[in-house]
Amino acid sequence: SQQGEEDPQALSIQEGENATMNCSYKTSINNLQWYRQNSGRGLVHLILIRSNEREKHSGRLRVTLDTSKKSSSLLITASRAADTASYFCATDSRGSNYKLTFGKGTLLTVNP
Amino acid sequence: DADVTQTPRNRITKTGKRIMLECSQTKGHDRMYWYRQDPGLGLRLIYYSFDVKDINKGEISDGYSVSRQAQAKFSLSLESAIPNQTALYFCATSDSVRDSQETQYFGPGTRLLVL
Numbered sequence: 001s002q003q004g005e006e007d008p009q010a011l012s013i014q015e016g017e018n019a020t021m022n023c024s025y026k027t028s029i030n031n032l033q034w035y036r037q038n039s040g041r042g043l044v045h046l047i048l049i050r051s052n053e054r055e056k057h058s059g060r061l062r063v064t065l066d067t068s069k070k071s072s073s074l075l076i077t078a079s080r081a082a083d084t085a086s087y088f089c090a091t092d093s094r095g096s097n098y099k100l101t102f103g104k105g106t107l108l109t110v111n112p
Numbered sequence: 113d114a115d116v117t118q119t120p121r122n123r124i125t126k127t128g129k130r131i132m133l134e135c136s137q138t139k140g141h142d143r144m145y146w147y148r149q150d151p152g153l154g155l156r157l158i159y160y161s162f163d164v165k166d167i168n169k170g171e172i173s174d175g176y177s178v179s180r181q182a183q184a185k186f187s188l189s190l191e192s193a194i195p196n197q198t199a200l201y202f203c204a205t206s207d208s209v210r211d212s213q214e215t216q217y218f219g220p221g222t223r224l225l226v227l
Contacts, residue, residue: 033215042116042202042218043155088154092214099170100216102147104154 004032004089004103012109019076021106023089024069030092032065033100034074037086046074046087079110115139116219118203124225125193133188133222135203143206144186145216146170146178148199155202161186162208193226200224 007022023032031050035043049056049065049072056063062075076083086107090100116137125131135144143162147155157170159178167178175197179187190197203219 031214040200040221040223042220043204043216045215045217048215090216099145099157099160100214101157102155104152 004091004101006087006089006103006106008106009104010107010109012111013079014111015079015081017079017110019079019083019108019110021074021087021108023072023074023103025072025089025091026070027091028094029067030094032063032072033090033092034061034063034072035088035090035102037088037105039085043088076108079108081110081112083110084108116203116205116217118201118219118222120222121220122223124227126227127192127194129193131190131193131224133190133201133203133224135186135188135219137184137203137205137217137219139205139207139217140183141205141207141217142183143208143214144180145204145206146176146186146188147202147204148172148197149202149221150199158188158201190224190226193224195226198224198226 004023004025033048034046037043047058049063060077065072086105088102088105090102119134145160146158149155156172161180177189201222204216206214206216
């Protein structure tokens with residue numbers, strides 16, 4: 001079963017614009033992670049936010065977490081063509097023994 | 113990430129054949145995972161292993177089996193392949209000792225086509 005659901009499924013923007021992707025989940029979590037996947041390749045970890053954190057930054061990435069709404073957002077600022085990829089949220093649910101459950105992903109296209 | 117390798121990278125097989133996908137890691141991690149990815153469905157967990165003597169079923173284990181031959185090696189077998197097992201398969205690792213937050217590190221994937 002899918003724990004995380006990303007929104008939108010696809011997003012197309014111009015280079016230099018900001019991209020925002022959202023993730024909703026169903027059960028209480030220990031942490032939430034965002035991963036990136038270039039077409040047909042392995043996933044790469046981007047950032048992790050713990051359940052007691054509300055916001056976290058890493059370079060051009062900003063992640064927020066609202067546990068009351070069971071949702072998270074990933075903001076990529078000043079996007080580049082190289083940011084074109086699929087982005088997945090993954091939740092580490094309480095009691096799951098640190099197994100991750102992945103959403104279906106958002107396909108981001110950044111046009112030059 | 114070259115620390116997690118998968119072989120083969122691409123495989124075409126016929127219905128009913130037994131095949132094995134292999135995963136090796138040099139990261140020294142104790143935990144290893146097998147996922148499959150289908151278009152529009154994200155990643156789903158097939159099996160996972162928290163150490164050499166620990167094997168657990170994931171969300172979609174039917175039709176698959178695994179072997180953890182060593183801490184660094186985790187193989188996935190399809191006993192009798194069927195067309196709906198056509199997918200992209202990923203191996204991943206994580207470290208429960210030094211990284212309790214369970215960041216996972218993925219191999220490059222194996223693209224499997226079952227005819």
